[in-house]
Amino acid sequence: xxxxxxxxxxxxxxxxxRDGNAxxxxxxxxxxxxxxxxxxxxxxxxxxxxxxMQVRGAPLIGATAAxxxxxxxxxxxxxxxxxxxxxLLAATRPTAVNLxxxxxxxxxxxxxxPPAARAAAAWDxxxxxxxxxxxxxxxxxxxxxxxxxxxxxxHGRPLKIMTxxxxxxxxxxxxxxxxxxxxxxxxxxxxxxxxxxxTRPRNQGLLTAWELARAGVAHTLVADNACGQLLASGQVxxxxxxxxxxxxxxxxxxxxxxxxxALAAQAYEVPFYVAAPCSTVDMxxxxxxxxxxxxxxxxxVRVVQGSSGACRIAPASTACANPAFDVTPAALLAGIITEHxxxxxxxxxxxxxxxxxVEQQASFS
Numbered sequence: 001x002x003x004x005x006x007x008x009x010x011x012x013x014x015x016x017x018r019d020g021n022a023x024x025x026x027x028x029x030x031x032x033x034x035x036x037x038x039x040x041x042x043x044x045x046x047x048x049x050x051x052x053m054q055v056r057g058a059p060l061i062g063a064t065a066a067x068x069x070x071x072x073x074x075x076x077x078x079x080x081x082x083x084x085x086x087x088l089l090a091a092t093r094p095t096a097v098n099l100x101x102x103x104x105x106x107x108x109x110x111x112x113x114p115p116a117a118r119a120a121a122a123w124d125x126x127x128x129x130x131x132x133x134x135x136x137x138x139x140x141x142x143x144x145x146x147x148x149x150x151x152x153x154x155h156g157r158p159l160k161i162m163t164x165x166x167x168x169x170x171x172x173x174x175x176x177x178x179x180x181x182x183x184x185x186x187x188x189x190x191x192x193x194x195x196x197x198x199t200r201p202r203n204q205g206l207l208t209a210w211e212l213a214r215a216g217v218a219h220t221l222v223a224d225n226a227c228g229q230l231l232a233s234g235q236v237x238x239x240x241x242x243x244x245x246x247x248x249x250x251x252x253x254x255x256x257x258x259x260x261x262a263l264a265a266q267a268y269e270v271p272f273y274v275a276a277p278c279s280t281v282d283m284x285x286x287x288x289x290x291x292x293x294x295x296x297x298x299x300x301v302r303v304v305q306g307s308s309g310a311c312r313i314a315p316a317s318t319a320c321a322n323p324a325f326d327v328t329p330a331a332l333l334a335g336i337i338t339e340h341x342x343x344x345x346x347x348x349x350x351x352x353x354x355x356x357x358v359e360q361q362a363s364f365s
Contacts, residue, residue, distance in 0.1 A: 014130075014134075014169070014173055014174045015055070015060055015063075015169065015170055015172070015173060015174075016055070016060065016063055016064060016067060016130065016173060018067070018123065018126075018127065019039060021041075021071075021074055022039050022040060022041045022071070023039070023040040023041075023045075023046065023064070023067045023068075023071065024037060024038070024039055024040075025037070025038050025040060025049060025054065025055055025064070026038075026170070027054045028053065028054055028055060028056055028170060028207065029052065029053060029054050029305075031170070031206070031207055031210055032206050032207060032209065032210035033306075033307040038054060040064075040067070040068070040071065041071065042071055042072075042075065043068055043069075043071050043072035043075065043085050043088065043089075044088075045068075045071070046064055046065070046067060046068025046071055046089065047068060047088050047089055047092050049064060050064055050065065050068075050089070050092040050093055050099075051092040051093070053202065056166075056171065056204070057166065057167065057170065057171020057172055057176075057242070058096040058097070058098040058099075058171070058242070058243065058244045058245070058276070058280055059098055059133050059137070059171060059172035059173065059177065059277065059279070059280075060170075060171055060172050060173065061092075061093055061096045061098055061099045062096070062098030062099050062101055062102035062103075062129065062133075062279065063102065063126075063129055063130050063133055063172075063173050065089045065092075065099050065102045065103055065106075066102045066103075066105075066106050066125065066126035066129045066130075067126045068085070068089050069082075069085050069086070069089065069103070069106045069107075069110070069122055069126070070119070070122035070123045070125075070126045072084075072085035072122075073085075073110065073118045073119040073121075073122040074119050077110075077115040077116070077118035077119055078115050079111075079115075082107065082110060082111065082118070086103050086106075086107055089103055090103055093294060094292045094294050095244050095245055095253055095291065095292055095293060095294045095324065095325050096244040096245060097244070097245040097246075097279075097280060097281075097282040097285075098244075098277075098279050098280055100282075101279045102129055102279075105125065105129065106122065106125055106126070106129075109121060109122075109125045110122055110125070130173045131173075133172055133173040133174070133277070133279075134173050134174040134175065135339075136277040136278070136279070136339040137172050137173070137174060137175035137176060137177060137180050137277065137339075138174075138175050138180065139339035139340070140175075140177055140180050140181070140275050140276075140277065140337055140338060140339050141175055141180030141181050141183060141184045142184065143181075143337055143338070143339075143340075143341060143342050144180060144181025144182075144184070144240070144273075144275055144337045144342075145181050145184040145185055145188065146342075147181065147238075147273070147337070147342060148161075148181050148182070148185045148190060148192065148238075149185070149188070149190065151237060151238055152185075152190050155237055158190060158191040158192060158193055158218075159185075159190070159192050159193065159237045159238060160193050160195065160235055160236050160237045161182060161192050161193065161194050161195065161236070161237065161238055161239070161240060162194075162195040162197070162227060162230065162231070162236045162238075162239045162240075162261065163178050163179070163182075163194060163195070163196060163197070163208060163239070163240055163241055164197050164199055164205070164227075164239075164241045164254070164255060164257055164258050164261055165197075165199045165204045165205065165208070165241065165242065165254065165255035165257075165258070166199070166204040166205065166207040166208045166211070166242075167179055167208075167241060167242025167275065168180075168183075168207070168208055168211040168212075169211065170207050170210075170211060171242065176211075176242075177242040177243070177275040177276050177277065177337075178240045178241050178242045178274075178275040179208070179211065179212075180275065181240065181275065181337065182194065182212075182217060182240075183215060183217070186215065186216070186217045191218065192217065192218070193218045193219070193220075194208075194212055194217060194218065194219035194220070195219075195220055195222055195227070195230055195235075195236060196208045196209050196212070196219050196220065196221045196222065197222055197223070197224045197226075197227050197257065197261070198221060198222070198223055198224055199224065199255055199257060200224055200257075201300045201301045201304075201322065202300060203304075203305075204255065205221060205224075206221070209221045224257050224260075227260070227261055227264065228260070228264045231261075231264045231265055231267075231268045231270055232264070232267075232268050234268075236265075236270050237270070238270065238271050238272075238273065239261055239262070239265050239270060239271070239272045239273065240273045240274075240275055240337070241254050241255075241258050241261070241272075241273075241274055241275070242254060242255075242274070242275055242276060243274050243275075243276040243280050243336075244280070244325060245280060245282050245285065245291050246274070246276060246280050246281045246282065246336065246348070247282060247285045247286060247287050247288045247290065247291060248281075248282070248283045248284075248285060248286055248287070248348060248349070249286065249287045249288070249330055249345070249346075249348075250330030250333065250336070250344075250345020250346060250348060251287055251288025251289075251291070251327055251328065251329055251330050251345075252274050252276075252288070252327065252328045252330070252333065252336075253288065253291045253293070253325045253326070253327050253328075254274070254325060254326070254328065255324070255325060255326075256323050256324060256325055256326045257326070258326055258328055259326040259327065259328045262328045262329075262332040262333070263332065265332070266332050271334035271335075272328075272332055272333055272334055273333065273334050273335050273336070273337055273342075274328075274333055274335075274336050274337070275336075275337040275338075276336065276337075276338065277338065277339050278338055278339065278340070278351065278352060281348055281351075281352060283348070283349070283352055288327035288328075288329065288330075289327070291325075291327060293323050293324070293325050293326070293327075294323070294324040294325060295321075295322060295323055295324070296322045296323075296324045297322065298319075298320035298321075298322055299316075300322055301314070301320040301321075301322050302314040302315070302316065302318060302320055330345035330346070333345050336348075338351060
């Protein structure tokens with residue numbers, strides 16, 4: 001199993017795998033300074049991994065929750081066990097809708113079955129969710145590649161692309177969302193160049209830089225506050241981010257700091273795209289103002305994690321706010337890159353009626 005999770009090529013990479021009757025994950029809280037693998041043997045292990053962000057990124061949160069339910073069904077598969085497991089996992093991260101989507105899909109599959117059949121069915125469904133995520137993300141990459149290829153021709157040179165947070169294969173089962181088009185563009189020889197914002201306070205941009213370095217994609221890490229200047233000075237051709245929840249009207253919740261980039265991109269006429277699978281769309285959420293915004297521990301702001309451990313940058317007595325996400329209005333988006341097509345934010349209702357794409361892993365190249 002070691003080595004399966006982090007090969008250099010994004011088309012081969014996967015962040016979660018079944019290891020007998022357990023899950024094996026890469027502990028993302030240790031990146032980019034160390035690669036450390038964890039075995040999740042119980043429901044509580046899976047909930048802990050999601051809650052403390054050992055796994056993170058909307059698609060991977062959903063995938064891990066599906067695996068967590070499979071772990072739960074091995075320990076006990078009565079109706080009360082199923083309900084407890086769903087409730088525990090649902091409470092770990094409130095904003096990423098893929099979590100709720102995966103749990104609903106697992107519950108729909110398992111609830112009609114007798115308890116004795118639930119454990120095997122749970123693993124089957126979890127692995128089906130993983131394969132769907134892989135296929136959807138590759139399809140996102142293909143549609144995004146068409147966009148990047150057109151923009152490359154229009155500019156007559158390699159594109160300068162800005163991204164925020166981490167929406168690569170570390171945030172999904174494979175490929176990623178916002179980075180899937182970048183990886184395919186790189187493999188096609190388009191030589192994209194990435195501006196990677198650090199994304200404080202959790203510094204997920206460092207994960208993006210780690211991924212891109214392994215794949216050989218040109219990139220430059222910048223402080224979040226530098227991004228407005230880069231946009232203003234014409235050093236960015238397009239912005240692409242991921243999403244944790246997309247409301248029915250096209251408003252997008254993503255890692256905090258995304259909104260500021262979208263506003264600057266609009267001011268300087270730089271197209272701003274969001275890349276996400278349909279499982280990230282919440283048609284029951286009418287608008288972005290209805291999306292719950294996770295408020296995380298203030299210590300994440302007061303303490304910075306580095307290669308030598310934790311470094312306190314503010315006294316424990318300092319009052320801190322730590323919203324994990326913000327909402328970008330649909331009007332700021334040039335489009336949403338999905339597994340089906342690049343669409344306008346107002347076209348989500350039509351999009352959601354389509355079935356998910358199915359692909360074979362052998363075609364991912």
